[in-house]
Amino acid sequence: MKDKTITIKDVAKIAGVSVSTVSRALNNYSDINQETKEKIFSVVKELGYKPNNIARSLSSSRTFRLGMLVEDNEGTGRLNPLVLEMIIGFKNTSSKLGYETVLLSTTSDIQRNEKLQKIFKEKQLDGMFIMGLKMTDQYYDELSNIDKPCVLLDVNINNPNVACIGVDNVRGSFLAVEHLIKSGHKKIGFINGHKDAYVSYERLDGYFLAHSRYKLPVDNSLIENADFTDEGAQEAVKRLLQRHKDITAIFCASDLMATGAIYSLTNCGYSVPEDISVVGFDDIHLAECIVPRLTTIRQDAKKIGTSAASLLVNLVQGQHMGRIVIEPELIVRESTKRI
Amino acid sequence: MKDKTITIKDVAKIAGVSVSTVSRALNNYSDINQETKEKIFSVVKELGYKPNNIARSLSSSRTFRLGMLVEDNEGTGRLNPLVLEMIIGFKNTSSKLGYETVLLSTTSDIQRNEKLQKIFKEKQLDGMFIMGLKMTDQYYDELSNIDKPCVLLDVNINNPNVACIGVDNVRGSFLAVEHLIKSGHKKIGFINGHKDAYVSYERLDGYFLAHSRYKLPVDNSLIENADFTDEGAQEAVKRLLQRHKDITAIFCASDLMATGAIYSLTNCGYSVPEDISVVGFDDIHLAECIVPRLTTIRQDAKKIGTSAASLLVNLVQGQHMGRIVIEPELIVRESTKRI
DNA sequence: CTGAAAGCGCTTACAG
DNA sequence: CTGAAAGCGCTTACAG
Structure with missing residues (x-):
């Protein structure tokens, strides 16, 4: 018995x-x-x-549990499909390293001013991978002096307990714009993401950098913000078109926005890429299925997840490895053309 | 101190x-x-x-931990974006009900013939939500007599410990085909998903049902399988076009395949919906951004996740609520037209 | 209705 | 290099 x-x-x-x-x-x-x-x-x-991990945790102070915080903005918008790949990548390698993965979401876990510190304790976490952090988030400041290991996606914070991972956004953006410039475009619209996202600043920098490198003046009225939504991108396109009839290319800070932009352009009677070239960012799966196949900047989401896990486990074990930067890649397809 | x-x-x-x-x-x-x-x-x-939940688990036999098993097919294909919404929905309500969510993936957790039973024990789970189960999976049979609470997505198994949740796939498929028939289409191609997926049988039934309800004969050479991939759908379209020059509509068992189909059709010189109408299944976010906006069958993924959590928690607490069926909804956009 | 005590499966000083 | 013992924070029969 x-x-x-x-x-x-x-x-x-x-x-x-x-x-x-x-x-x-x-x-x-x-x-x-x-x-x-x-x-x-x-x-x-x-x-x-x-x-038995549970017994183990109870008697030691370590729990072998890692949290993954994903911003789900309470059903407002749907989520970037890359997030799922990151989650899976993270989960698989942390599992390989002997750590368990607990899913945390902003709506159900970080309500009204909860401190990260509290989540750490309540959920009994050894470390945390934070995705989609915005500079206006209430826990943004807490991260400057948190004493628990955290890995941040796309955001850099100066704290020995915090490490950062992400694609080189300046470079990615630069590659996109450079591709357009090299294809002969001179008036290049830019539809950026949420203004409070760290990546938006970096991608804007890439846009500037490419212009200055190729001695092309920047016209600020070519720059729009669209919160990473397709509706936003559609509106932005209309504003751009109104101000600049002679625009020949648009770079969007996400594939979703690029898709919205193409829809809007098509509706306004422009054809892509014949009249206007469009470049996206992310390389989501659908980027290579839609008409026209999207030229975009690839982020290797699975690799980001995988590396984030190693980074975090190292941090938990006392070793800070520094910031990991994943190289973005320009994928040229059919939504851009030489003029 | x-x-x-x-x-x-x-x-x-x-x-x-x-x-x-x-x-x-x-x-x-x-x-x-x-x-x-x-x-x-x-x-x-x-x-x-x-x-302290850990101490609680150690002394009682319950752990207040629920597993979510997602099929990640080892990087072969990317994942359906709906999965992420389900995951978040599930996580949020199980969290509300006092349960914690542990992510499990087929590659890292269910390797070579591992029994579910073993996962339950090792991960110390009270219950499990299984997504993407195929009839050829090695743990499919085990589910017939498993003694732990499981909720299955889209698959029905007769076992008091197992409950099922999912959209009514027969109905969804029926709605899609009915919409086409009512729009005057008589030769309707069908590109189905993976042949070992339970949903594929149901969606095929829906296709049959609509035909018989509207007294339209079924021509089996109009039916293709494409494994839920866009490449598969592109090939399938070509085969369909070869066999049937007079085809006027195609119903695809996923939005991803529909997108692939549209791409292929466009490439072959057909325009959608002018020459050929296309209907998808899922209603992923991009369905309403692409050109043409996709007519499709909506699955409320967040609701599926949410309900799955309630169902599972009930099961864990000893109450079998039966199968939950979510109503699919036909969303008519621009990829179909009346002829 | 309430308390004392044993026990869940491990880890970790402390002796030796 | 190894063992005996206390303890992690809770739950659960068992008495009363």
Whole structure:
């Protein structure tokens, strides 16, 4: 009738050592006889013993649990499909590294002024991967002096407990605009994302950089903000068209906005890329299915997730590896043409 | 120097009762004096005490943890964006119900013949929400007699521990085809999803049903399979076009495939919807941004996730609520026209 | 209705 | 290098 869960006790008994010794072997302590260690591991294998993480957490101060905070903006908008890939990538490698992944969402976990510190405690997390942080978020400031390991997507904060990961947004944006300039475009509209997103500043920089590198003056009336929504992009396109009849290209800070822009352009009687070239950002799966296939800047979302997990686990284990930058890639398809 | 974590002991001391009594009050046991209960709760509030879930799990047999298994097919294909919405919906309501959500993925958790039973134990789960189950999955059979609560997306299995949730796929498919028939189409191609997916059978039934309801003969050579990929859909379209020059409409079992189909049609010189109408399935966000805006069948993904969580929590608490069916909705946009 | 005590499966000083 | 023992924060029979 005994519960068939095998515990550290069973292993100890069969291996003929004490529970403490088994625990030490399992945790890779150095002060242990090689032979006993081997015997223990063979018993572990034979019995198929798996340590109970819950018990482990209760007695140690570590929990082997990592939180992933995703901004779900309460059903307002749908979510960027890249987020799912990041989540999966993160989950798979943190799992490989022996950590469990707990999903956190802004609506259900970070309500009215909750401190991150509190979430850490309540959810018993060793570390946290934060996606979609905006500079206006109430916990933005807290991150400057938080004492728990955090990895931030696309945002850089100066704190030894915090590391940053993301695509090189300046470079990505630069590549997009450079591609257009090299294709002969001179009047290039830019539809940027949410103004409180860190990435928006960087992508704007890339836009400026490309212009200055190629000695093209920047006209600020060519720059629009559209909050990363397709509706926003549609409106932005109309404003752009009104102000500049001679515009020949538009760079959008997301594929979703690019899609919205193309829709709007088509509706206004322009054809893409014959009349106006469009470049996106992200390289979501649909970018290569729609008509015209979208020229865009690829972010390797799975890799971002994967690296974020390694980065965070390292941080949890006391090693700060610094900021990880993923190279963006220009993918030329059919929505841009040389003029 | 005392650790400032407040425990059940602190509450007991201040309330002037024993630890056991506090525990009973917190767990809503009935055999407890109303007054003591109130006193305890006021102390709990005053101290801001939160029970430690880990300790709770260790001593009871329940863990208050729910697993979400998402099929990530190891980077082969990208994932359906609806999955993310389901995940968030599920997470938010299970969180509201006091359960924590642990993400599980097929590649990292269900490798080579692992039993679900084992995952349950290792991950210490009270229940599991399984998405993207295929009939060829190695754990498909195990589900017929599993003794742990599971909620399955889109698959029906007869076992009191298993409940099913999903859109009415027969109905959804029927609505799509009916819309085409009512618009005057008589030769309607059908590009179905993965042949081992349960939904594919149901969506095929819907296609048949609409034909028989409207006394239209079914021509099997109008039916193709494309594994839910856009490349597959592009090929399928070409085969369809070869066999049937007079085809006027195509129904695709996903928006992604519909997008691929439209691309292929455009490339072959057909215009959508002028020459050929196309209907999708899912209503992903991009369905309303692309040119032409996609007529499709909406699955309310967030609602599916939300309801799945309630269903699972009920199951965990011993109550089987039966199968939940979400109504699909026909969304008519610009990719179909009357002929 | 309430308390004392054992126990969940592990880790971690502390001796030796 | 190893063992005995206390303890992590809770729950749960068992008495009363």
